Amino acid sequence: MQNNDKNNAASANKIKIALLGLGTVGSGVMRVFGENGDVMAFRTGATIEIKTVLVRDAAKKRDFIEDNVVVTENIEDILKDEEIKIVVEMIGGINPALDYMTRALKAKKSVVTANKDVLAEHGGELLQLAEENGVDFFFEASVGGGIPIILPLRKSLSANRVTEIMGIVNGTTNYMLTKMTEEGASFETALKEAQDLGYAEADPTADVDGLDAARKAVILASLAFNTKVSLKDVDTKGIRKIKPLDIEYARELGYVIKLLAVGRESDKGIELAVHPVFLPKGHPLAAVNGVFNAIFVRGNAIGEAMFYGQGAGSLPTASAVAADIVEVGRDIVNGTLGSWHGNPLTEKKICPTKETESGYYVRLLVDDKPGVLGLIATAFGNSSVSLKSVMQTKRSIPEHAEIVAITHRVTHKFMESALDRLKNLTVVDEIKNVIRVEN
Ligand code: NAP
Ligand code: HSE
Numbered sequence: 001m002q003n004n005d006k007n008n009a010a011s012a013n014k015i016k017i018a019l020l021g022l023g024t025v026g027s028g029v030m031r032v033f034g035e036n037g038d039v040m041a042f043r044t045g046a047t048i049e050i051k052t053v054l055v056r057d058a059a060k061k062r063d064f065i066e067d068n069v070v071v072t073e074n075i076e077d078i079l080k081d082e083e084i085k086i087v088v089e090m091i092g093g094i095n096p097a098l099d100y101m102t103r104a105l106k107a108k109k110s111v112v113t114a115n116k117d118v119l120a121e122h123g124g125e126l127l128q129l130a131e132e133n134g135v136d137f138f139f140e141a142s143v144g145g146g147i148p149i150i151l152p153l154r155k156s157l158s159a160n161r162v163t164e165i166m167g168i169v170n171g172t173t174n175y176m177l178t179k180m181t182e183e184g185a186s187f188e189t190a191l192k193e194a195q196d197l198g199y200a201e202a203d204p205t206a207d208v209d210g211l212d213a214a215r216k217a218v219i220l221a222s223l224a225f226n227t228k229v230s231l232k233d234v235d236t237k238g239i240r241k242i243k244p245l246d247i248e249y250a251r252e253l254g255y256v257i258k259l260l261a262v263g264r265e266s267d268k269g270i271e272l273a274v275h276p277v278f279l280p281k282g283h284p285l286a287a288v289n290g291v292f293n294a295i296f297v298r299g300n301a302i303g304e305a306m307f308y309g310q311g312a313g314s315l316p317t318a319s320a321v322a323a324d325i326v327e328v329g330r331d332i333v334n335g336t337l338g339s340w341h342g343n344p345l346t347e348k349k350i351c352p353t354k355e356t357e358s359g360y361y362v363r364l365l366v367d368d369k370p371g372v373l374g375l376i377a378t379a380f381g382n383s384s385v386s387l388k389s390v391m392q393t394k395r396s397i398p399e400h401a402e403i404v405a406i407t408h409r410v411t412h413k414f415m416e417s418a419l420d421r422l423k424n425l426t427v428v429d430e431i432k433n434v435i436r437v438e439n
Contacts, residue, residue: 013046015329018078019053020100021090022062024198025114025141026053028318029088029325030064040322044329048086052078054100075100079107086328088321089113092202098122105129105137110337112324114141114317120215120231123222124345134338136331138324143169143216144293146316147309148323153223153297154340160299162224165263166438167295168288169216171312172200172207173239173259178289181247181256187240199291199312209238210259210274217261220295221272225265227348235273235353242276246363246433249404250278253361253389256286257435269349271356278361278406278437354413359388359437361406364422365430368401372427376403379425383418385410400429406437 019026033040033050041047052070054077055062065071075096078084087104089111091097098118101111105126113119118126119142130137140150144167153162168174175197176190185193191208194200199207206212214234221229239259250257255278264271279286284306288294293311298304310316331337366372373392380387386408393402407415415434422428 013333015044015046015048015085015332016051016081016083017048017086017088017325018081018084019050019088019090020075020078020097021092022053022055022065023090023092024314025317025321026090027062027064028314029090029321031315032318032322034064034066036322040326040329044326045333046329048325048329051084052081054078054091075103079103079109084109085332086110086112086325088325089115089118090321091115093117094121101126102129105133105135108133108135110136110138110328110331112136112138112321112328114139114321116142116212116215116219120218123219124228131338136328136337136340138327139219140324141317141320143219144295144307144309145171145311145313146319147293147295147307147311148320149220149295149307150223152307153220157297157299157302157305160301161265162297162299163265164298165220165224165261165295166285167216167220167261168258168285168293169220169261169295169311170207170210170213170259171291171293171310172204173210173213174288174293174311175199175291176208177239177242177247177257177259180242180244181251182289184244187242194291197291198314207238208240210236211238213259213261213274217263217272217274220261221263221270222345224263224297225270225348226345227270228345229270229272229350233270233272233350235275235356237273237275239276241433242435243433245402246361246435249361249363253278253404253406254281255279255437256281258285258288260285260438264351265348266351268355269351271351273353273356276435277358278435280439283438354411354416356412357409358412359407359409359439360385360415361404361433361435361437362419362422363432363434364403364405364428365397365432366401366403367427367429368399369427372401373403375425375427376405376422379421380405380407380418383421384414385418402432409439
């Protein structure tokens with residue numbers, strides 16, 4: 001279509017939409033419409049107009065809303081309005097968001113959402129509902145904020161067998177770990193700053209305990225490996241146990257600590273985990289700092305690819321939401337609504353954590369006396385765990401020392417056996433931390 005024709009089509013067509021939620025992300029979407037509405041209309045072939053917004057408190061002062069936009073607390077004003085063709089959910093949490101999206105799809109309205117909580121638990125049923133009702137259901141902002149990753153996995157990489165997907169997918173914890181590493185900030189200070197910047201979830205325990213990243217891992221793994229996975233399949237650990245000393249040892253040994261979501265497919269099945277890891281400083285993900293996220297994908301045709309950008313925040317997330325709105329708009333203009341029905345999902349075997357493999361960092365508080373190192377090396381050796389390096393440091397507690405060991409790659413069940421042996425040694429006072437080492 002020539003530009004003039006497209007402009008004509010844009011002025012002839014008007015697509016009305018509703019926003020559910022006007023918080024960090026919703027207000028960002030409003031701003032993107034204000035600043036880029038003309039480009040979006042050009043690319044859609046139609047003008048997209050925000051007709052109605054749903055909020056919890058309609059009396060709250062919101063300067064950025066234009067006068068012609070209806071602000072309501074009643075979802076029926078949107079679901080019963082036949083003019084509204086796209087419902088954009090940015091409330092968060094499971095309910096009422098799930099209920100509103102379900103009813104919107106049943107009312108034959110396309111849905112765009114940034115809500116990984118709902119997707120990780122109910123994504124399959126919502127996609128099916130969209131298919132049954134011949135409408136679109138898009139969710140680019142649910143993983144990696146502004147980074148395009150859902151569309152690349154669905155389309156650009158569809159000719160690959162993906163064997164590994166590894167990502168820094170939580171902006172809050174990456175921001176915190178960066179502050180703790182680069183500025184020596186405390187856990188509490190770093191968390192408060194991430195909250196003030198609008199990165200954290202309403203309940204930030206979902207960020208720091210790894211649940212937010214686990215939800216994103218479920219979404220990524222189901223698209224990358226075409227399989228049904230659920231939250232219980234993700235071995236999930238957060239960053240609460242990471243202490244300044246672990247960060248210091250990582251630095252001394254040539255690593256950085258990152259919270260990674262990991263999905264791998266092998267003969268053992270699908271391995272799924274979220275955990276802090278020691279990453280060598282030269283790894284592409286090691287340089288991803290602050291609120292930035294990155295998703296590293298290994299495919300048998302493309303080789304290695306990495307997707308990088310801001311993983312949270314008002315405008316970056318709104319960029320992905322607004323792009324999905326344009327995508328639905330194009331489908332409306334072209335008469336192709338509901339043309340993506342999701343890749344069919346199989347049910348592949350999940351690899352149990354005890355069968356997964358990696359190197360490990362182990363930090364022990366031990367009695368400072370002759371023979372201790374030998375006893376510890378024997379405990380590892382008797383469990384078939386081979387040590388790559390060991391260092392001993394004197395710490396402030398009298399007659400105690402700290403031993404830091406890095407193991408070679410080992411199956412997790414052998415590592416568990418070694419930890420049991422170490423716990424039973426009288427010279428070991430405490431196993432301070434155990435963190436995986438990725439190479
Ligand atoms: P938020 O700042 O807490 O905003 C939530 C909005 O939803 C508010 O406008 C609130 O209304 C409205 N709301 C809450 N409960 C409601 C209800 N029962 N009925 C009607 N409206 C209700 O949340 P957010 O950070 O924008 O996050 C929104 C979604 O985007 C979540 O799914 C989140 O996980 C996802 N996400 C967020 C980011 C980010 O960086 N923040 C990035 C990617 C994805 P009031 O204004 O009246 O209180
Ligand atoms: N709380 C999330 C994060 C928001 O910090 O990454 C983006 O999903």
